[in-house]
Amino acid sequence: MAEIRLRNIAKRFGDYQALHSIDLTIADREFMVLLGASGCGKTTLLRIIAGLESPSEGEVWIGDKRVDDLPPRERGISMVFQNYAIFPHLTVFDNIGFGLKMHRLPQKTIRERVHRTAKMMHIEQLLDRYSGQISGGQRQRVAVARALAMEPDVILMDEPLSNLDALLRLEMRAELKGVLAQSDTTAIYVTHDQIEAMSLADRISVMHRGKIVQSDSPVHLYRYPADRFVAGFIGNPPMNILPATPIGDGRWQVANREFEGPRVDAKNIEFAIRPEDMHLADEGIEGRVQVVEPLGPHLLLTCDVAGCPFRATVDNDHAVNPGDIRYFAPQPDRIRWFDPLTDLALA
Amino acid sequence: MSGDMRLASRYLYGATIALLTIWVLVPLGLLLINTLSSPEAVNAFPKRFWPEFDLGSLRFFAGFDGMIDALFNSIWVAGLTMVLSILIGAPAGYALSRFDFPGKETFRLLVLLTRAFPLPLLALPMAIAFIRLGIDDTIFGLGLVHTMLALPFAVLITFSLFSGIPIELEEAAWTLGCTRFGAFCRVVLPLILPGITASAIFAFVISWNEVFAAAVLTIENRTLTAFLLQNLDTSPLHLKFAGGFILVVPALVFIFAVRKYLFAMWGIANR
Numbered sequence: 222m223a224e225i226r227l228r229n230i231a232k233r234f235g236d237y238q239a240l241h242s243i244d245l246t247i248a249d250r251e252f253m254v255l256l257g258a259s260g261c262g263k264t265t266l267l268r269i270i271a272g273l274e275s276p277s278e279g280e281v282w283i284g285d286k287r288v289d290d291l292p293p294r295e296r297g298i299s300m301v302f303q304n305y306a307i308f309p310h311l312t313v314f315d316n317i318g319f320g321l322k323m324h325r326l327p328q329k330t331i332r333e334r335v336h337r338t339a340k341m342m343h344i345e346q347l348l349d350r351y352s353g354q355i356s357g358g359q360r361q362r363v364a365v366a367r368a369l370a371m372e373p374d375v376i377l378m379d380e381p382l383s384n385l386d387a388l389l390r391l392e393m394r395a396e397l398k399g400v401l402a403q404s405d406t407t408a409i410y411v412t413h414d415q416i417e418a419m420s421l422a423d424r425i426s427v428m429h430r431g432k433i434v435q436s437d438s439p440v441h442l443y444r445y446p447a448d449r450f451v452a453g454f455i456g457n458p459p460m461n462i463l464p465a466t467p468i469g470d471g472r473w474q475v476a477n478r479e480f481e482g483p484r485v486d487a488k489n490i491e492f493a494i495r496p497e498d499m500h501l502a503d504e505g506i507e508g509r510v511q512v513v514e515p516l517g518p519h520l521l522l523t524c525d526v527a528g529c530p531f532r533a534t535v536d537n538d539h540a541v542n543p544g545d546i547r548y549f550a551p552q553p554d555r556i557r558w559f560d561p562l563t564d565l566a567l568a
Numbered sequence: 569m570s571g572d573m574r575l576a577s578r579y580l581y582g583a584t585i586a587l588l589t590i591w592v593l594v595p596l597g598l599l600l601i602n603t604l605s606s607p608e609a610v611n612a613f614p615k616r617f618w619p620e621f622d623l624g625s626l627r628f629f630a631g632f633d634g635m636i637d638a639l640f641n642s643i644w645v646a647g648l649t650m651v652l653s654i655l656i657g658a659p660a661g662y663a664l665s666r667f668d669f670p671g672k673e674t675f676r677l678l679v680l681l682t683r684a685f686p687l688p689l690l691a692l693p694m695a696i697a698f699i700r701l702g703i704d705d706t707i708f709g710l711g712l713v714h715t716m717l718a719l720p721f722a723v724l725i726t727f728s729l730f731s732g733i734p735i736e737l738e739e740a741a742w743t744l745g746c747t748r749f750g751a752f753c754r755v756v757l758p759l760i761l762p763g764i765t766a767s768a769i770f771a772f773v774i775s776w777n778e779v780f781a782a783a784v785l786t787i788e789n790r791t792l793t794a795f796l797l798q799n800l801d802t803s804p805l806h807l808k809f810a811g812g813f814i815l816v817v818p819a820l821v822f823i824f825a826v827r828k829y830l831f832a833m834w835g836i837a838n839r
């Protein structure tokens with residue numbers, strides 16, 4: 222039972238403001254991913270929740286306890302570090318049992334729990350080894366097992382998969398999701414990898430320059446980015462953005478086409494569409510194809526639309542060549558509009 | 569042409585190595601040969617090139633009045649220096665590596681500056697202060713002075729040792745239920761123990777070799793170095809050799825044993 226509430230958290234390092242008034246509630250048993258580019262403050266926020274860093278302002282609540290003055294050991298959390306932080310002088314068994322021993326659990330309980338979590342993470346055969354004798358992926362498993370063995374209210378993970386190679390990362394990702402789904406633990410997971418975030422999260426909080434710009438379910442975040450940053454950050458290739466000029470009565474001119482848009486009084490707004498939310502048609506947004514990249518299931522076209530770069534993914538049975546003029550018809554319900562002054566989405 | 573050059577430079581390299589080796593080893597060899605020979609052989613001419621394996625000189629050394637006391641004084645003072653410099657130096661090294669505080673860089677420089685004052689300059693005021701405090705001519709008093717000499721090294725060596733241990737290990741221990749002190753004892757200490765030992769041995773050697781402060785600040789309770797110095801002009805040749813040998817060997821063995829950590833202090837990668 223642990224809901225996490227962050228109230229107006231700010232963090233300054235000297236003159237540098239790392240976090241600006243963060244308000245966030247993470248539900249009990251929720252898997253929350255903090256996603257953002259490096260330097261956006263996501264790790265700092267995680268460390269504030271862990272108690273490894275203290276906030277300059279604001280409150281941290283875990284369950285019904287205010288914890289921002291408590292040391293890490295009294296917060297009911299456990300943490301998985303980016304570089305694993307396996308104690309090199311202890312065996313895998315003693316690493317996993319370390320926290321249990323610190324909490325003075327009886328030997329028998331410790332042994333049972335170590336074996337159970339080791340089994341869960343498939344590292345039973347490694348219990349007598351030292352960290353120097355196991356591979357990176359195995360160290361990662363030990364680190365997760367050590368955190369899980371504590372049966373914490375909250376498990377905090379700081380880019381736990383970023384030091385693994387691509388294949389192993391994929392495997393661990395699925396496994397991590399399975400293991401955590403079985404436990405009653407609230408999870409907060411920091412990453413800069415949007416695919417990882419999408420695949421793991423119940424909810425993603427996108428962070429940018431020390432602020433949370435949007436907290437939403439992965440699908441919602443993808444479909445309805447709240448601002449231009451999220452639109453550009455989530456999705457690969459990112460959303461296309463074209464300038465739109467008003468015609469009046471909620472209609473907008475985008476690259477010589479007219480679209481139904483928001484009824485706002487702005488002079489210029491921006492039209493946004495994901496590359497996969499369009500199809501080739503006889504009429505639509507006109508683009509001159511510059512690059513054709515066959516990506517297996519589809520073709521990625523990079524075009525020039527009225528001087529702006531524009532990407533579209535189309536079915537691979539189309540014969541498209543560089544230099545062609547093509548017309549792209551957007552799915553009307555997938556079009557988004559942004560205000561260039563505030564960067565926010567327009568309803 | 570370039571082949572000749574390469575050959576020449578290789579010879580030069582070899583010759584330099586040989587010269588340096590001889591420069592270090594010949595005095596040591598002479599010490600060894602003369603210590604392990606009978607007093608008669610030591611004083612005879614021509615000199616021997618091979619030890620007799622006669623313990624006469626060493627026996628004379630051990631039997632020399634006050635020598636064994638001085639040897640034990642040296643051990644006590646060096647032991648005290650070792651303990652004090654680690655007890656004071658290691659926390660300072662930990663603070664330097666783990667905390668940011670104003671004046672940190674300045675402190676790192678200043679800690680070395682304690683070695684910049686020549687000991688003779690300090691000796692007289694220190695002797696007076698020690699007499700006032702009543703710790704002149706004591707093992708404790710001399711131990712304090714030697715601690716001061718060894719401390720900068722203890723701080724810098726332990727600083728580099730602590731810096732070599734990722735902070736995440738400590739943080740992981742905190743999240744797993746340790747206090748700051750608990751994490752230090754359970755995680756950091758086991759990992760740096762070999763290095764701490766090395767640093768302690770280095771402090772021991774500094775004290776063991778120190779002669780000036782020992783000669784000025786003690787009269788009755790002389791350490792081995794001070795005692796030998798005091799008797800230098802009156803003692804026979806074989807006593808000098810044996811004394812020198814007893815002084816040099818522990819220092820040499822210890823330093824050789826901990827050389828890896830001393831390199832680490834100066835940031836030289838080893839292995």
